Amino acid sequence: MEKDIYILGIESSCDDTSASVIKNGKILSNIVSTQKVHEEYGGVVPELASRAHQQSIIPVVDQAIKKSGIELSQLNAVAFTSGPGLMGSLLVGTSFAKSLSMSLNIPLIEVNHMQGHILANFIQDGDMTSPNFPFLTLVISGGHTQIVKVNSHFNMEILGETIDDAAGEAFDKSGKIIGLPYPGGPLIDKYAKEGNPKAFKFTKPRVDGYNFSFSGLKTNILYFVQKQVKENPDFVKENLHDLCASIQFTIVEVLMDKLKKAVKETGITEVAMAGGVSANSEIRARFFKAEKDWNWTAHVPKFEFTTDNAAMIAMVGYLKYKVEDFSDISVTAKARFSL
Ligand code: KG4
Ligand code: ZN
Numbered sequence: 595m596e597k598d599i600y601i602l603g604i605e606s607s608c609d610d611t612s613a614s615v616i617k618n619g620k621i622l623s624n625i626v627s628t629q630k631v632h633e634e635y636g637g638v639v640p641e642l643a644s645r646a647h648q649q650s651i652i653p654v655v656d657q658a659i660k661k662s663g664i665e666l667s668q669l670n671a672v673a674f675t676s677g678p679g680l681m682g683s684l685l686v687g688t689s690f691a692k693s694l695s696m697s698l699n700i701p702l703i704e705v706n707h708m709q710g711h712i713l714a715n716f717i718q719d720g721d722m723t724s725p726n727f728p729f730l731t732l733v734i735s736g737g738h739t740q741i742v743k744v745n746s747h748f749n750m751e752i753l754g755e756t757i758d759d760a761a762g763e764a765f766d767k768s769g770k771i772i773g774l775p776y777p778g779g780p781l782i783d784k785y786a787k788e789g790n791p792k793a794f795k796f797t798k799p800r801v802d803g804y805n806f807s808f809s810g811l812k813t814n815i816l817y818f819v820q821k822q823v824k825e826n827p828d829f830v831k832e833n834l835h836d837l838c839a840s841i842q843f844t845i846v847e848v849l850m851d852k853l854k855k856a857v858k859e860t861g862i863t864e865v866a867m868a869g870g871v872s873a874n875s876e877i878r879a880r881f882f883k884a885e886k887d888w889n890w891t892a893h894v895p896k897f898e899f900t901t902d903n904a905a906m907i908a909m910v911g912y913l914k915y916k917v918e919d920f921s922d923i924s925v926t927a928k929a930r931f932s933l
Contacts, residue, residue, distance in 0.1 A: 599670050599915060600662075602694070603908025604655065606687030607679025607707045608736065609638045611650040612904035615662035615669075619912050620718050622662035624898060624905040625654050633775045637766070644682030651690050658904070669700055671920070673911020676704035677931030678737070684927035692923055701920040705910045706931050707902075708738060711868040713747060713913065714895040714906035725866050725893045732853045734877075735869030735902075736762035736777070739849075741804045741856050742933065744866075747913050750933045753856060754804020761849060761871045764808035768841045771816050772830050782838045783874050789839030791876075794818065796844045804856050806848065815841060846877045850884065857890065866893040870901040 605612040614624040629646040674691035695702035716724045733740045739756040769778015799807040822829040885892035
């Protein structure tokens with residue numbers, strides 16, 4: 595019988611401190627501590643984020659180990675996010691992971707955060723099915739928007755990406771325009787449920803190939819709201835649900851149009867989603883409708899594995915462990931780190 599492999603994953607690239615223990619690709623624990631300090635600032639404040647990571651990293655790792663039911667000494671490796679992300683935030687997880695791997699004398703494994711989002715589709719949990727290679731992934735998060743062709747666990751090609759704002763930023767910046775706290779994405783999703791998606795029409799950007807652009811849409815929404823508020827100061831309050839539904843409808847339509855184009859032109863019908871925005875109920879509904887209408891095989895990670903989490907980092911750690919792709923103790927955090 596093969597021996598069991600236990601990996602600790604650590605994630606600290608943005609505003610979530612997270613730790614997870616997985617056994618042979620199955621999640622034993624996944625603790626996520628989301629920083630609340632940023633809410634009132636309308637976005638993540640890097641300096642505050644690093645301090646909050648420093649405060650929570652030890653309790654979060656401690657909880658993840660306790661919940662997993664294993665002893666620290668049973669760990670086979672420590673995997674951590676080395677980038678891309680906020681430098682100060684990444685440094686906290688990187689330094690912690692290095693020290694722990696040294697003190698336990700076990701391998702250290704650096705993980706690309708975006709690869710983590712994509713390979714979250716391989717986490718074995720409940721009825722989740724893993725995609726077959728090659729597959730396309732729509733990666734939509736607060737910092738990235740890409741269509742990626744995944745040839746194997748470690749071979750990925752970016753077919754297209756945003757030339758300005760990410761899809762998550764489009765949600766969050768629109769949320770800010772209509773007075774929602776950060777992050778606006780989940781709130782827009784919530785209010786949109788009771789709104790009419792066709793109430794207001796916003797202009798969809800035109801960009802070549804599989805690339806995206808969201809900054810024009812943001813300006814379009816800003817000017818529209820400013821004009822309406824001039825005429826009626828209560829416009830946003832009176833139309834909150836319709837505004838959210840219309841904003842969400844437009845962003846989701848832009849994403850789905852490009853994904854459909856990529857599937858059609860590559861002929862690859864095995865399709866996955868990844869990243870925080872794939873938690874959005876409208877894009878999930880449209881994605882599974884496309885699966886039926888166009889004969890796709892669709893995959894989306896469970897909610898807790900779509901937004902930032904350490905389980906996805908531990909998963910990549912497990913896959914890298916199996917091929918002995920270990921990092922040297924001199925490895926550094928990287929604010930920019932392409933797939
Ligand atoms: O992947 P993620 O947790 O962090 C990054 O790596 O960026 O993604 C965070 C983004 C935020 O912009 C947040 O507003 C968005 O995901 N998000 C959502 C929803 N849940 C999270 N956007 C729309 N609808 C949601 N339900
Ligand atoms: Zn992320």
